[in-house]
Amino acid sequence: MEDDVLVRVKNLQTFFYQNGRCNKAVNGVSFDIKRGKTLCVVGESGCGKSVTASSIMQLLPELSRIEKGSEISYFNNGKEIRIDQQKRNGKVMRSLRGSDFAMVFQDPMTSLNPVYTIGYQIGENLLYHTKLNRKQRKQRSVDLLRDMGIPLPEQRAGEYPHQFSGGMRQRSMIAMAMSCNPKVLIADEPTTALDVTIQAQVFDLIMKLKTERNTAIMLITHDMGVVSELADDVVVMYMGNVVEQGTLEDVFKRPSHPYTVALLRSIPVLGRGRDQDLQPIRGVTPDPYDRPPGCQFAPRCDFFKRGVCDSCMPNETKISESHSVRCWKYEEEVNHA
Ligand SMILES: Nc1ncnc2c1ncn2[C@@H]1O[C@H](COP(=O)(O)OP(=O)(O)OP(=O)(O)O)[C@@H](O)[C@H]1O
Numbered sequence: 614m615e616d617d618v619l620v621r622v623k624n625l626q627t628f629f630y631q632n633g634r635c636n637k638a639v640n641g642v643s644f645d646i647k648r649g650k651t652l653c654v655v656g657e658s659g660c661g662k663s664v665t666a667s668s669i670m671q672l673l674p675e676l677s678r679i680e681k682g683s684e685i686s687y688f689n690n691g692k693e694i695r696i697d698q699q700k701r702n703g704k705v706m707r708s709l710r711g712s713d714f715a716m717v718f719q720d721p722m723t724s725l726n727p728v729y730t731i732g733y734q735i736g737e738n739l740l741y742h743t744k745l746n747r748k749q750r751k752q753r754s755v756d757l758l759r760d761m762g763i764p765l766p767e768q769r770a771g772e773y774p775h776q777f778s779g780g781m782r783q784r785s786m787i788a789m790a791m792s793c794n795p796k797v798l799i800a801d802e803p804t805t806a807l808d809v810t811i812q813a814q815v816f817d818l819i820m821k822l823k824t825e826r827n828t829a830i831m832l833i834t835h836d837m838g839v840v841s842e843l844a845d846d847v848v849v850m851y852m853g854n855v856v857e858q859g860t861l862e863d864v865f866k867r868p869s870h871p872y873t874v875a876l877l878r879s880i881p882v883l884g885r886g887r888d889q890d891l892q893p894i895r896g897v898t899p900d901p902y903d904r905p906p907g908c909q910f911a912p913r914c915d916f917f918k919r920g921v922c923d924s925c926m927p928n929e930t931k932i933s934e935s936h937s938v939r940c941w942k943y944e945e946e947v948n949h950a
Contacts (some may be wrong), residue, residue, distance in 0.1 A: 619688050619829050620646040620669060627661075627668045636697035638664045638677070640853040643929070644846075646797055649822070649827040652857075653840040655876075657797060659898060660832045666799050666849075669831075671696065671706045689713060689796075703940050712742040715787050715790035716799040720806055721782040725774040731758070731785045732770025735792055742793045757788040761818060772871040780811035794826065801833045816843060837880050838866045841865060849873050852898060854908035855929070859936035869938045871916040910942065915943045 627639040639661040646652055654662050658896060667673050687694045687709060696706060710716075718724050723753040726734060735754040739745050745753060751770070758766035761784040774782055783803060790798055800819060804812035820843060822828045834840060840847055840861070847864040849857040849872065856871040868874045875894045896913040899905055905912055911922040922941050 617648040618645045619648055619694070621684070621686040622646075622669065623684040623686075625665065625683045625684070625685065626666055627664050627673065627677055628680055629674075629677045631676055631902075634648045634902045637853050637904065638901065639668065640849070640856045641885060642716075642853075642855050644848050644855065644858060645831050646795065646831050647666045647846070649823065649830050650845040651823060651830040651832055652846045653844035653849060654831065654833045654850060655835060655840050657835055657876075657898065659852075659901065660850040661853045662835075662850060666716065666801050666831065667798065667835055670710060670714060672710075674715075677849045687713070697728070700740075708742075711738050711795070713795055714797045714799065715793070715795040716801065717783070717786050717790050717803045721779075721786045722774065724786060725782060727774055730771050730773055731777065733784070735770075735789050738789055740883055753792070754788075757792055757932045758785065761785070761788045761791075762814070763788075765786045778806050778811075778880060780814060783811075783815050784818065787822075791822060791826075791828075795828065797829045797831065798822065799833075802835070803832075821842075837876060849876070852901070852904065854909060854926075854938070854939055856910065857936075859933070861938035863933065867936070869932060869936070869943065870910075871914045872938050874908045875913075887913070900904060908939075911944050919945075 623643045625639055626637065627643040629636040629638055642661070642665055644652065654665065656662055664677065668679055673679070685696060693708070694705065706842050707939055709903050713877050732751065734753045735757055736750040739750045752860050755766045758769055763781055763784055777785060798819070803819070808817065816839065819830060819832070823830050832843060844861045846860055847858065849864065849870065851872045857864060857868070857873045864873060865877070868877050878892045879894050881891060894913060895915070899912065905923065907921070907923045907925050908927055911918065914922065917940065919941055927939050927941045927944045929937045929939045931937045932943055
């Protein structure tokens, strides 16, 4: 095992069961989260980004289940901790969450408790995961708020979430997440509720943590512009599958899955010039409870389409050491090479 892999997700399948129907929300997802790297997971709404993150943190919504055959391995000083996904080893996960792995959610107001001060809420995480006494916890909470760029941290630590602006709440959430120096920070659309300038400040902060503390970042976004600025590695998801993954250069310079190509053509990307011709992706995503049997993107694919695409799901094919694609075009090329 390479030393820099901190989380390895292999064939993750997380399904929802409702009224006798099944939604294969995450269906065979594999990737690594590596020390000091930013992995951006990108794809349109409902493709399974958040459910993948919740599966890694073992914080799944009701009605969902991680299926047999799924593997998530956590690495601590090179030692592998594998959680039995069926038994969900709560005690081990609780000790990992907050100390080794932390998560920042889309809307800080849903994660912050309105009746406790910000300082108290940061201190609570320290209480569970460190041996610091009350005074030390208080001091560390103030230091963390200062590190996150919150002015007058001594005073702010004694204030309540409603007294903070949206950007400051998100910074406090990051302070809370970083309180025990986690090795992995999962940020699920952390700037959705913020305006553009504050978004940039929050991303700057996350990137500072990556460089200064060598934290591994898994950043979930639907914004290819953000990906192009921040990612080292990119995972592109569509309807529960990883359709393409590779380094930033692989995915942006040599996009290979028809969905990635369409996604890049449909959004303005910095550096491509003013005359870029934007083309929306035709069609809509299918009903997640009634998915097509073959490639999930086949009904909308304009670039490459064979009969097999409608009937069978392609496997992931490696097209270079760092770059893989789930598309029949590449599977056929590799098999016939
Ligand atoms: N609590 C839930 N109950 C039922 N179905 C859910 C729940 N959460 C997610 N799903 C379903 O799981 C699938 C994946 O959803 P997920 O939230 O992971 O998508 P996403 O890519 O994160 O989208 P967004 O960018 O909108 O957050 C979708 O089909 C969604 O409807």
